[in-house]
Amino acid sequence: MMNMRVLVAAVSLAVLAGCAGMQQSGGKRELMVVGNDEKVSVSDAGEFVFSGPGKDTVSIIDIGTDPLAPKILANLPLMNSLFGPPVNLAITPDEGLALVANSMDWVKDGAGWKPVPDNKLYVIDLTTNPPALIDTVAVGKQPSGMSINRAGNLVLIANRADNSVSVLRIAGKKVTLIDTVPIGEQVAHVVFTPDGKRAMAGKFPGHKLALLEVNGEKVTYTKQDIPVGLWPYNFDIAPDGRLALSADNGAGGRSDGHADTVTVIDLEANPPRVIDKVVIGDSPEGFAISPTGRLAVALLLNGNDAAKNAWFYNRNGKVVALKIDGKKVTRSNEVEVRGLPEGAVFSNDGRYIYVGNYQDRDISILRVDGDQIVNTGKSLALPGQPASMRGRTR
Numbered sequence: 001m002m003n004m005r006v007l008v009a010a011v012s013l014a015v016l017a018g019c020a021g022m023q024q025s026g027g028k029r030e031l032m033v034v035g036n037d038e039k040v041s042v043s044d045a046g047e048f049v050f051s052g053p054g055k056d057t058v059s060i061i062d063i064g065t066d067p068l069a070p071k072i073l074a075n076l077p078l079m080n081s082l083f084g085p086p087v088n089l090a091i092t093p094d095e096g097l098a099l100v101a102n103s104m105d106w107v108k109d110g111a112g113w114k115p116v117p118d119n120k121l122y123v124i125d126l127t128t129n130p131p132a133l134i135d136t137v138a139v140g141k142q143p144s145g146m147s148i149n150r151a152g153n154l155v156l157i158a159n160r161a162d163n164s165v166s167v168l169r170i171a172g173k174k175v176t177l178i179d180t181v182p183i184g185e186q187v188a189h190v191v192f193t194p195d196g197k198r199a200m201a202g203k204f205p206g207h208k209l210a211l212l213e214v215n216g217e218k219v220t221y222t223k224q225d226i227p228v229g230l231w232p233y234n235f236d237i238a239p240d241g242r243l244a245l246s247a248d249n250g251a252g253g254r255s256d257g258h259a260d261t262v263t264v265i266d267l268e269a270n271p272p273r274v275i276d277k278v279v280i281g282d283s284p285e286g287f288a289i290s291p292t293g294r295l296a297v298a299l300l301l302n303g304n305d306a307a308k309n310a311w312f313y314n315r316n317g318k319v320v321a322l323k324i325d326g327k328k329v330t331r332s333n334e335v336e337v338r339g340l341p342e343g344a345v346f347s348n349d350g351r352y353i354y355v356g357n358y359q360d361r362d363i364s365i366l367r368v369d370g371d372q373i374v375n376t377g378k379s380l381a382l383p384g385q386p387a388s389m390r391g392r393t394r
Contacts, residue, residue: 027064027065027066027067028064028065029062029064029065030062030063030064030065030095030347030348030391030392031060031061031062031063031064031073031091031095031098031126031391031392032060032061032062032063032070032091032345032354032389032390032391033058033059033060033061033089033090033091033098033100033124033389033390034058034059034061034343034356034363034382034386034388034389035056035058035080035081035088035089035100035386035387035388035389036056036057036058036059036075036080036361036382036383036384036385036386036387037056037080037081037082037358037384037385037387038051038055038056038057038384038385039051039052039053039055039056039082039106039113039115040081040082040083040385040387041385042304042305042340042359044307044308045307045308046305046306046307046308046310046313050106050112050113050114050115051113052106052113053079053106053113055384056077056078056079056080056384057075057076057077057078057383057384058075058076058078058080058089058098058100058122058124059072059074059075059076059382059383060072060073060074060075060076060098060124060126060130060131061073061380063345063347063352063354063391064347064348067347067351067352067365068352068365068376068378069378069380070354070363070365070380072380072382072383073130073131074130074131074132075383076124076131076132076133078100078102078122078133079102079105079106079118079120080100080102080103080387080388081102081103081104081115081118081387082342082358082385082387083103083104083115083142084103084142084144084145084160084188084388085144085145085188085189085202085233085234085285085388086234086285086286086342086343086344086356086387086388086389087144087145087146087189087234087343087388087390088100088101088102088103088143088144088145088146088388089101089146089388089389089390090146090147090148090155090390090393091126091148091390091391091392091393092148092152092170092392092393093148093150093151093152093392093393093394094152095126095392096125096126096127096152096173097123097124097125097126097170097173097175098123098124098126098131099121099122099123099124099146099148099155099175100121100122100124101120101121101122101139101143101144101146101157102118102120102121102122102143103117103118103142103143103144103160104116104117104118104142105117105118117141117142117160117161118141118142118143119138119139119140119141119142119143120136120137120138120139120143121136121137121138121139121143121157121168121175122135122136123135123136123137123173123175125173134173135173135174135175137168137175137176137177138177139157139159139166139168139177140157140159140161140162140164140165140166140180141159141160141161141162142159142160142161142162143157143158143159143160143166144157144158144159144160144187144188144189145157145158145188145189145190145191145202145234146158146189146190147190147191147192147199147393148170148192148393149192149196149214149393150192150194150195150196150393150394151196152170152393153169153170153171154167154168154169154170154192154196154214154217155167155168155169155170155175156168156190156192156199156201156212156219157190158187158188158189158190158201158202159180159187160186160187160188160204161186162180163182163183163184163185163186163187164180164181164182164183164187165180165181165183165187165190165201165212165219165221166179166180166181167179167180167181167217167219169217178217179217179218179219181212181219181220181221182221183201183203183210183221185203185205185206186203186204186205186206187201187202187203187204187210188202188204188232188233188234189201189202189233189234189235190202190212191235191236191237191244192214192237193237193241193267194237194239194240194241195241196214197213197214197215198211198212198213198214199211199212199214199219200212200226200235200237200244201221202232202233202234202235202246203225203232204231204232204233205231205252206225207227207228207229207230207231207232207248208225208226208227208228208232209225209226209228209232209235209244209246209265210222210224210225211224211225211226211271211272224271226265226272226273226274227274228246228248228263228265228274229246229248229250229260229261229262229263229277230248230249230250230251230260231248231249231250231251231252231253232246232247232248232249232263233247233248233249233253233284233285234246234247234249234284234285234286234287235247235287236287236288236289236296237267237289238289238293238324239289239291239292239293239394240293241267242266242267242268242326242327243264243265243266243267243324243327243329244264244265244267244272245262245263245264245265245287245289245296245322245329246262246263246265247262247284247285247287247298248260248261248262248263248284249283249284249285250282250283250284251283253285254283254301254305254306255282255283255301255302255303255304255305255306255312256282256283256312257282257303257306257310257311257312258282259279259280259281259282260279260280260281260282260283260284261277261278261279261280262277262278262280262284262287262296262298262322262329263276263277264276264277264278264327264329266327275327276328276329278322278329278330278331279331280298280300280320280322280331281298281300281302281318281320281334282300282301282302282303282312283300283301283302283303284298284299284300284301284320285299285300285301285341285342286298286299286341286342286343286344286355286356286389287299287344288344288345288346288353289324289346290346290350290368291346291348291349291350291394292350293324294323294324294325294350294371295321295322295323295324295332295350295368295371295373296321296322296324296329297319297320297321297322297344297346297353297373298319298320298322299317299318299319299320299337299341299342299343299344299355300317300318300319300320300334300341301317301340301341302314302316302317302318304316304317304339304340304341304359305340315339316336316337316338316339317336317337317338317339317340317341317357318334318335318336318337318341319334319335319337319341319344319353319355319366319373320332320333320334321333321334321371321372321373323371332371332372332373333372333373335366335373335374335375336375337355337357337364337366337375338357338359338360338362338364338379339357339358339359339360340357340358340359341355341356341357341358341364342356342357342358342386342387342388342389343355343356343386343387343388343389343390344356344389345389345390345391346391347391348391348392348394350368351367351368352365352366352367352368353365353366353367353368353373354366354380354389356382356386356387356388356389357386358385358386358387359385361381361382361383361384361385361386362379362380362381362382362386363379363380363382363386363389364378364379365378365379365380
């Protein structure tokens with residue numbers, strides 16, 4: 001018969017094990033913002049079909065409390081756009097605000113509708129229950145990719161139709177346009193370096209990344225560019241600031257069946273320079289580097305947007321993992337997701353990846369296993385088609 005001391009020890013171990021299990025299955029709230037565009041679909045012929053506005057939403061989602069069962073906290077009726085890279089929104093480092101740029105407005109075109117450049121930036125208060133729109137700020141024409149610095153007090157937005165970058169100040173819950181930096185040609189996305197002293201802007205049709213200097217609130221284009229692959233639509237900078245990786249779309253925003261690349265840029269070199277290219281597959285659009293700095297993922301359209309009789313058409317998209325070891329970047333593995341994957345978000349600990357499938361109106365949940373990725377088979381249904389996704393600025 002078990003004596004009292006052994007019994008107490010056994011009970012204590014059981015309680016500790018139970019607590020550990022509870023801690024593992026639950027966590028702290030961690031937010032992601034998703035823009036759902038209900039105005040654009042792709043026909044069987046691979047052409048865009050435009051429908052009327054009024055059904056778009058912006059979803060605020062908790063991915064931290066249960067990473068495998070995210071919870072939608074709010075669906076705000078705000079217009080947003082598939083056009084542009086899927087990074088036209090961001091969350092401040094303290095998760096106090098979400099910013100969502102609406103790239104395109106919708107206007108009548110005879111009996112139908114057509115997109116024209118918009119200039120709106122929505123400011124959403126994430127501290128209220130539920131989260132709520134608190135302001136709308138006018139920025140440049142067709143605001144697209146954006147970045148918030150780690151200090152949480154400065155925002156950069158690439159304006160595709162204005163060939164410029166907007167500079168905005170964040171002070172508490174107030175967001176103010178303070179400057180516009182002319183670039184001279186179309187830019188699709190812009191990213192701060194981790195120290196906040198530099199930034200890079202993607203010259204989409206110019207196939208280059210432009211270098212910007214940041215001194216306090218003053219942002220200057222240095223007129224120094226880095227040549228990358230064809231049509232650099234989306235890119236990211238490693239958490240340690242040593243590398244930038246450019247996802248080179250290859251066909252001006254559409255699939256074409258041909259393999260495309262990720263360009264590797266050494267930011268420690270003076271001047272920064274391209275040191276490698278990694279072949280990944282057809283038309284990377286969504287792209288993100290893990291907060292661990294050891295992995296990146298590129299989302300391949302993979303012919304999902306093509307005519308169904310095209311030789312390169314595929315029903316589902318792919319996510320390609322890239323292993324980062326110092327300044328060496330190598331292709332790891334790939335997994336299949338669903339139709340037209342757009343945005344990608346890593347969890348704060350880098351253990352999970354959330355991928356928005358535009359055509360299937362849901363989010364695939366992937367797990368990181370060492371330097372590879374695994375599709376968990378779990379997903380989250382959305383109220384619309386996820387055109388863009390972003391987690392907290394880290």
